[in-house]
Amino acid sequence: MKTEKAAKEVVKEIKGKIEDTKGLTVKKNEDFSEWYTQVVQKAELADLRYNVKGFLVFQPWSVMVMEKMYSYLEKTLQQKRHKPYFFPTLIPESNLKRESTHIIGFTPEVFWVTEGGDKKFEERLALRPTSETAFYQMFSLWIRSYKDLPFKTYQRANVFRYETKATRPFLRSREFHWIETHCVHATEKDAEKQVLEDMQTTKEVLHDVFGLPFIFFERPAWDKFPGADRTFAADVLNPDGRVVQQPSTHLLSQAFSKGFGVKYTGADGKENYGWITCYGPAVSRIFASVVIVHGDDKGLRLPWNLAPIQVVIVPIVDDPKVMEKADNLYHKLSSFSNVEIDMTNKSAGEKFNHWEMKGVPVRIDLGLKDIKEKSVTIFRRDTGEKKVIREENVLGYIKKLAEESGKILMRQADKVFDDLIINATDLKKAKQVIESGGIVRCGFCSIEKDGASCSDKVEESTGAKVRGRKFDEIGKTKTSGVCIVCGKPAKETVYIAREY
RNA sequence: CGGGCCGUAGUGUAACGGCAGCACGAGUCUUUUGGGAAGAUUUAGUCCGAGUUCAAAUCUCGGCGGCCCGACCA
Numbered sequence: 001m002k003t004e005k006a007a008k009e010v011v012k013e014i015k016g017k018i019e020d021t022k023g024l025t026v027k028k029n030e031d032f033s034e035w036y037t038q039v040v041q042k043a044e045l046a047d048l049r050y051n052v053k054g055f056l057v058f059q060p061w062s063v064m065v066m067e068k069m070y071s072y073l074e075k076t077l078q079q080k081r082h083k084p085y086f087f088p089t090l091i092p093e094s095n096l097k098r099e100s101t102h103i104i105g106f107t108p109e110v111f112w113v114t115e116g117g118d119k120k121f122e123e124r125l126a127l128r129p130t131s132e133t134a135f136y137q138m139f140s141l142w143i144r145s146y147k148d149l150p151f152k153t154y155q156r157a158n159v160f161r162y163e164t165k166a167t168r169p170f171l172r173s174r175e176f177h178w179i180e181t182h183c184v185h186a187t188e189k190d191a192e193k194q195v196l197e198d199m200q201t202t203k204e205v206l207h208d209v210f211g212l213p214f215i216f217f218e219r220p221a222w223d224k225f226p227g228a229d230r231t232f233a234a235d236v237l238n239p240d241g242r243v244v245q246q247p248s249t250h251l252l253s254q255a256f257s258k259g260f261g262v263k264y265t266g267a268d269g270k271e272n273y274g275w276i277t278c279y280g281p282a283v284s285r286i287f288a289s290v291v292i293v294h295g296d297d298k299g300l301r302l303p304w305n306l307a308p309i310q311v312v313i314v315p316i317v318d319d320p321k322v323m324e325k326a327d328n329l330y331h332k333l334s335s336f337s338n339v340e341i342d343m344t345n346k347s348a349g350e351k352f353n354h355w356e357m358k359g360v361p362v363r364i365d366l367g368l369k370d371i372k373e374k375s376v377t378i379f380r381r382d383t384g385e386k387k388v389i390r391e392e393n394v395l396g397y398i399k400k401l402a403e404e405s406g407k408i409l410m411r412q413a414d415k416v417f418d419d420l421i422i423n424a425t426d427l428k429k430a431k432q433v434i435e436s437g438g439i440v441r442c443g444f445c446s447i448e449k450d451g452a453s454c455s456d457k458v459e460e461s462t463g464a465k466v467r468g469r470k471f472d473e474i475g476k477t478k479t480s481g482v483c484i485v486c487g488k489p490a491k492e493t494v495y496i497a498r499e500y
Numbered sequence: 501c502g503g504g505c506c507g508u509a510g511u512g513u514a515a516c517g518g519c520a521g522c523a524c525g526a527g528u529c530u531u532u533u534g535g536g537a538a539g540a541u542u543u544a545g546u547c548c549g550a551g552u553u554c555a556a557a558u559c560u561c562g563g564c565g566g567c568c569c570g571a572c573c574a
Contacts, residue, residue, distance in 0.1 A: 022524095022536070033568090041511095051547095053565065108501090108572070130574090161573070164501050171574095178574070225574095233574085245574055282574040316534055349535040367534055377534080499573095 023353060027297050032240040036168075039291060043300050043357050046169045054167040054174030061358060062170070062287060064308035066177065069283050070156055072205050072305075073179055080197060082154040082181055087134045089158075090125040095133035098259035102132065105226020109161040111174075127160040132227070132252070132278060135182040136260040143274060146186050146266050150194070151274075154181040156283075170288035171244065171500060178282040184262060184274035191251055191275035195232060198249035198279040199471065202234055206246065206281070211303050211410035212236050212289050213417050214246060217468035217495065220447035222455060229253035235467055235497065236289045237417060241437025242498045243467065244289055247281040293413050300359025301381050303406035310337040311398065312360045316348045316367035326366055329376070332395055337402065356381060361405050362398060382408045421495070427461045427484060430496060434464045439497045443481035443490030451492075454485035464498040 022042060028035045040046050045062040058066070074084070090113060096103045111127040114120060128134060135153065143151055158177050167173045181198070185191040199216055206212045214234040224231040225248065233248035256262070257273040266272050294301040304310055311333055315322045326341050333339045342351050348365075355363055365377040374391045378398070382405045389397050421439045424430040430440045440462075445451050447469060455466045469492045481490050 037567090048566080051565065105573090159574090164572070165570090176574070248574070280574065285574055314534095318533080345533090347533055347535090347537050349533090349537085351533095352535050354536090365534065369534070 022350075023357070024297060024299065028295065029239060032238070035295075035297075036292065039295055039299060039357075040169045043359070045291070048169060054163055056169055056173055058284075061308060065290070065302065065306050066283050066287050068306050068308075069210070069286060070179070072209050073201075073281055073283070074154070074156065076201055076205055077154050077179070077181060080152070080201065081150075082152040082183075085135075085153050085155045087128075087131050087138075087155055087157070089128055091128050091131070091134050093124045093126060095137055096126055098133060098136075099227045099256050101255070102227035106130070106161075109163065111160045111162055128157070129161045130159055130280070131155065131157065131180055132182065132256060133260075136256050136262055136276065139182075139184055139257075139274070139276075140261040140263070143184055143262055143264050146264055149184060149186045149264060149274065150190060151184040152181070152194075153183065154179055168288075168500075170284050170291070173284070176282055177284045178280055181277075181279040183277045184257070184264075185277070186264065186266070186272070186275070188253070188275050191253070191277050194277045195230075195249050195251055195279075198247070198277070199232065199234075201279075202247045202249075202281070206234070206236075206286065207410070209303070209305055209406065210286065210290055211406055211413050212246070212286070212293055213410075213414045215417075215467075215495070216471040218447070218471055218474065219248075219468045220451060220455060220466055220494075221449045222452045223465075223468070225250045227252060227255055229255070232471055233468075236293065237420065237439075238292055238500060239416070241420070241434075241439070242500045243439070244285065244292075244500045246286060246289060247279060249279040250277060252276040252278060293416075294409050295359070298353070299357030301409060302359035302361060303409050304361045304402050305406055307359065307361050308338065309340045309358075309360050310402065311339045311362045311364060312355045313339065313341045313364045313366060314348065314351045314355070315341065315343070316365060319368060319371075321371050322366050322368065325371060329364060329366075329394065333398065336399065352379075362401055364394075380405065382412075424484065425481065427458070430458070430464075430484060431462045434462045434496065434498060439495055440464070441493060441495055442484040444492045444494040445483035445486055445488045446491050447494065451483075454483060457485045458496055462496065464496045467495045467497055469494055 024035060024038050024042065026034045026038065043061060044059050046059055047057040050057050078084070096106065106129050110129055113125040113127060139151065143149070156179050158175055160175050163172055163174050165172065183194050185194060202214070206214065214236045216232055216234050219231040219233055228250035230251040231248055234246045235243040236246050237243055253275060254273045256276050262274045262276065263271050264274060290302070290306065291300060294303070313326050313329055315326050330339050330341055342355070344351065346354070352363070359381060361381050363379040365379065370376050375388050376391065376394055377386060378389050379386045380401060420437070421441050422433045424433055424440045424442045430442065433440045444466065445454055458464065458466055473493060482488060483490050
C-alpha cells in the first residue's frame, strides 16, 4: 500500500516536471486540440487572457507572419486591378436591412453600438460583421456608366461577429482580421469570371506561397453566404480529418444591387443593375491553417516566405572568434534574408529548441569546432536535417534552401489529401470513413433546397456535413449512382467531412 | 444559445472550513555552453462582488473569464 502511494507521488512529480518544460508535452497526432493550444502559447502567437470574452491579443510573432500574408494577398489583388479602400467600422442598421437574406443571416451575430457618450442613438449601428452593406451603399453613388465597370475594390479590415460557440485562437474569435473584395460587373458572365479569378488568387497565394492544400467546393443551397446566389469555398484539411473553411467567393448576382440601387447606364443607353461578387480571405484563420498544417511535435514550421526571421545564427560559446564569424555571416546573409544572431545567455540546447518552436526555417550553429575547420553546421526546419557545410559554400547553400524550403512544406502538405478521400455508397460506410478521419465522396440527390432533408440525415448519422460539389468536377464527371441517403438518382457527387 | 467542467505568484500545481506551500520562470552575481547547465541570492498569488461563519482559496449566490460537447459561421 505504502509503495503504491509513493509511486503515485513520483508519477505526480514527474508529470509536474514535464508540464514545466517549455516544449510541447503532447504529440500533434495524438491530441491535436491540446497541441494547438500549447503551440499558440509556447510559440507566443497570442495571449488569450484579454478580459473580454472571445477576444485575444495577437503577439508579435503571429502579427509579423500575418503582415507578410497581407502583403502577398494585397499585391496579388492589386495586380488584378483591385483598388484598396478603408471603410468605416460602423454600419447603420438600415443598410443591413436592405437585403433580406443578409440581415436574417447575420442578425444573431451582430455587435450593436447603441449610444455615444450618454446619448442614445435613434438608429443602432452595427460593428461590421462583413462590409457588403457599407460598400454597396457607396457603389450606388460611384457607379454611373458601363465605362466604370468592372469596378474592383478590396479592403483589409477587422470584422466582428458575436460567436456563441466557444472560441479558438485564430480559428474562431469574435473579432477577426481579413481582406474582403467587392466587385461590380456589367454582366453575369463577367461576374462568373471574377469568381474564377478569386479561386485562382486563392491557389496562387494560399497554396503556392503559404503551402496550404485545399479543395474548392460549391456550397449547397442551405449553406450559402446570406444573400448569395452561389457560394464557392476552399476547405483546408486539418491533420485530425476535420476541414476548415478558408476563402470563399460569392456570386451575389443582383439581389444587393437591387437593394442598394447599384445601377449603370449601358452602351445602349439603357439602365441595368450591376452583377456583384465578393471574396473573403480571413488572414487570421489562414494563419491558423499554416500553424496547423505545417506544425510538428517541436512546434511551428514556417515557409521561408512567411517567416519573420528566416535564418538564426546560434553562437555555441561566447568567444571573440565565434562572434566575429557570426557577425560576418550576418552581414553576408542580410542581403537576401532576415537574419538574427541569438546572443542570449541560454544554453545551446535551449536555443535550438526555442527557434524550432518558433519555426525559423534555417539555423546556423557556430562553435569553436567550426572556426577550426572553416565550416558551419546548418539545420533546416522543414526536413529536420543537419549538415556541416564548408564556409565558402554557405551562401549558395542557403539561397538554394530559401527557394526550395516552401515547396517542400507544400509537397508534404499536399500528400495528406491523397489517401483521405474515400468513396461510400451507404451511410454506415460513410460513418466509418468519417470516424477514421477521412472525407467521404458519394452520390447525392441534390444540392438545391430539395436536398436539405437528406443533408440533415447525413449530419445526424455521421456528425459530418455535406461540403458541396467539388468545383473542378462540376459538369465533368457524370454521376451515375444514387443518393447515399434517399436512394433517388444522384444529380451530384458531393463530399462529406467534419468541420472545425 | 443549451449541457458539463473549471478559475490559487508570470506559468504549472498543492493546502479537512483553521499559519497559503512547492516547482519552473523572472531579477542580480559567479562559473558554464555542440540538443532544454549549476550554485548563491531576490521576487511575486487565492478572478471580482455579496452572503454564511469565531474563522472562507475551500460552503452559497451573482458577475467576469476559460475549457469540452451540441445548433451557427470565415
